[in-house]
Each structure stands twice: as C-alpha cells, then as structure tokens.
Amino acid sequence: MSQLICISILFALGYFVGGGRNRMHLRSLDKREAELKRLTATTGICIPGHANLSESTLVHGGVVISVDYFKRVIGLFHTIIGGRVRSYESLMSRGRREAIIRMKESALSQGADAVINVRIETTRMANGRGDKQTAGIEVLAYGTAVRTA
Amino acid sequence: MLISNIETIPGRDVQEILGLVSGSTVRAKHIGRDIMAGLKNIVGGELQGYTELLQEARSEALARMETEARALNADAIVNVRFSTSSVAQGAAELFAYGTAVRLA
Numbered sequence: 552m553s554q555l556i557c558i559s560i561l562f563a564l565g566y567f568v569g570g571g572r573n574r575m576h577l578r579s580l581d582k583r584e585a586e587l588k589r590l591t592a593t594t595g596i597c598i599p600g601h602a603n604l605s606e607s608t609l610v611h612g613g614v615v616i617s618v619d620y621f622k623r624v625i626g627l628f629h630t631i632i633g634g635r636v637r638s639y640e641s642l643m644s645r646g647r648r649e650a651i652i653r654m655k656e657s658a659l660s661q662g663a664d665a666v667i668n669v670r671i672e673t674t675r676m677a678n679g680r681g682d683k684q685t686a687g688i689e690v691l692a693y694g695t696a697v698r699t700a
Numbered sequence: 701m702l703i704s705n706i707e708t709i710p711g712r713d714v715q716e717i718l719g720l721v722s723g724s725t726v727r728a729k730h731i732g733r734d735i736m737a738g739l740k741n742i743v744g745g746e747l748q749g750y751t752e753l754l755q756e757a758r759s760e761a762l763a764r765m766e767t768e769a770r771a772l773n774a775d776a777i778v779n780v781r782f783s784t785s786s787v788a789q790g791a792a793e794l795f796a797y798g799t800a801v802r803l804a
Contacts, residue, residue: 561742569744576745596706604710609703609780611758615751617737619744642744649746668706674784676750676792687737687747689754693782695704 561620569619573641580648587655591665592694598665601699608661610696612653615676616646617687646690647671654692663696670694701766702776703798709776713804718772722797723764727757754794758782761796774800 591598598604618626622638629636650671658666672691702709729737733749740747761782769777780798 564742565744569742572743572745607702607704607706607710609705609762611782613751613755613758615747615754617741617744617747620742622744623741667710668704670705672782672784687741687750689750689784691754691758691782691784693705693780695706695710697710 562624565620565622565624569621573619573645576645576649580645580652583652583656584648587652587659590655590659590663591699592651592655592669593665593667594669596668598667598699601665604665604667604697604699606663606698607695608663609693610654610657610661610663610666611691611693612650612655612657613689613691614646614649614653615687615689616642616649618642642688643673643690646673646688647692650690650692654694658694658696661696662698664699666694666696668695701769701774702803703762703766703780704776704778705780705798707779709778709801709803712776714776714778714801715804716802718769718774718800718802720797721765721768721772721774721777721800722795723761723766723768724793724795725757725760725764726791726793727753728791729753754784754792757792757794758796761794765796765798769798769800772800773802775803776801 625638674689676687737747777798783795786792
C-alpha cells in the first residue's frame with residue numbers, strides 16, 4: 552500500500568512539476584533561439600557569400616537532460632505496445648536545441664559570426680550500479696567558430 | 701593555438717602535418733551527485749551536476765591535446781573529433797583527437 556502511495560506521489564510530481572519545467576524550458580529555448588538567429592550555423596565547411604573566413608576556434612556546448620517520472624512510465628508503456636514515443640522525442644529535441652544554443656553562445660562570446668562544420672553527438676548515460684534505466688542523455692554539439700569579415 | 705574541426709584553418713594554409721595528437725580523461729561521478737541526479741530524475745529536466753562534470757572533463761581532454769600539440773611545436777590542430785565511452789560502471793572516458801599542423 553505504501554508503495555502505491557509512493558508511486559502515485561512520484562507520478563503526480565512528474566506530471567505537474569516535470570510538465571511545468573518542460574514548458575518553461577521550451578519557452579526559454581524559443582526565446583534564446585530567436586536571439587541567436589543572426590549567428591549562422593552550418594554542417595558544411597563554407598558559407599556562401601563569404602569567401603574569407605578567419606580566426607577559427609573550436610567551440611562546444613553540452614547538456615545532460617532527463618525525462619520526468621510520468622513520462623518515463625508512459626515511455627515504458629510504449630515499449631510494450633510499440634509506436635511513436637512522444638515523451639522521448641521531446642526529450643531528444645530539447646537536448647539538441649539546448650546543446651546547439653550553448654555552442655552558439657560560446658561562439659558569440661568569442662566574437663565569432665558563424666559556426667561551420669557543426670557535429671552533434673548523443674550519448675545515453677547509464678544510471679550505474681547495473682540497472683537498465685537511463686540517468687539521462689548527453690548531447691554534445693561542436694563546430695568551428697569563425698569570423699566572416 | 702588555433703583549433704578547428706575542419707580539414708584546414710580558414711584563411712590560413714597548412715604547411716606541414718606533424719601527426720596525430722590526442723587527449724583523454726576518465727571521470728567518475730561521485731555519490732553525492734549521483735543521489736542529486738536520482739532526485740532530479742523524478743521531475744526531469746537538466747541534470748546540472750552531470751553537465752558540469754562532462755564539460756569540465758571535455759575541456760580537460762582538449763587541454764591535454766593542446767599540450768601534446770605544443771610539444772610538437774604545432775601552430776594549430778585541425779579535424780578535431782570527440783568521442784565518449786563508458787569504461788566501467790559509473791565512469792566515462794572523454795577523448796579528443798585531431799591532427800597537429802604547422803601553418804604557412
């Protein structure tokens with residue numbers, strides 16, 4: 552019985568607190584992405600219209616992010632019935648967007664105008680101690696920051 | 701030291717390739733951070749303890765790679781790649797590698 556109460560508390564915490572934090576994060580992502588729009592990021596190695604690139608430095612941004620208890624249970628349920636797992640989709644996209652933003656912020660703080668050859672890497676972090684649950688995912692975005700002038 | 705993850709340094713010419721340089725570090729999370737992350741896992745969101753740990757470790761790996769390149773009298777490191785692998789339970793290796801070059 553006490554276990555059931557514990558689980559429902561975790562469930563409610565995940566749903567309300569986690570959901571709220573999720574929406575807050577999405578809002579902050581939208582805002583910061585709009586601010587960083589003027590900084591070009593590309594997976595290629597040249598920027599059309601700018602032949603002279605200079606002052607290259609490696610920049611990277613990373614984040615470790617996890618889903619809440621509610622979404623984890625929903626995700627678990629999905630692994631039984633199959634299909635699209637929306638709760639994890641949003642986790643991955645939030646992680647990637649955050650990592651790219653941090654990389655761009657780091658480029659901007661070094662006075663760069665663009666980031667070329669951007670690569671994105673994702674690693675699953677194990678909880679350790681032998682269990683199969685994830686502690687979250689780590690997303691790393693890196694590229695070469697350059698000046699286009 | 702100029703570092704880039706493309707084959708050249710934009711605006712400069714590579715004169716000579718000096719060889720492969722790499723830097724790595726193995727880090728483990730300590731139990732306090734583990735417990736905090738476990739609690740954070742309930743509500744989801746960013747696990748700041750881990751983010752910091754990995755960023756710190758990655759900067760360390762980059763710094764070690766730079767030291768190696770400096771020992772070769774290199775001006776720049778091109779084609780840098782990152783890789784992460786877990787070597788043991790609760791420990792991860794962060795690895796950075798690239799090519800040290802002398803610029804014209």
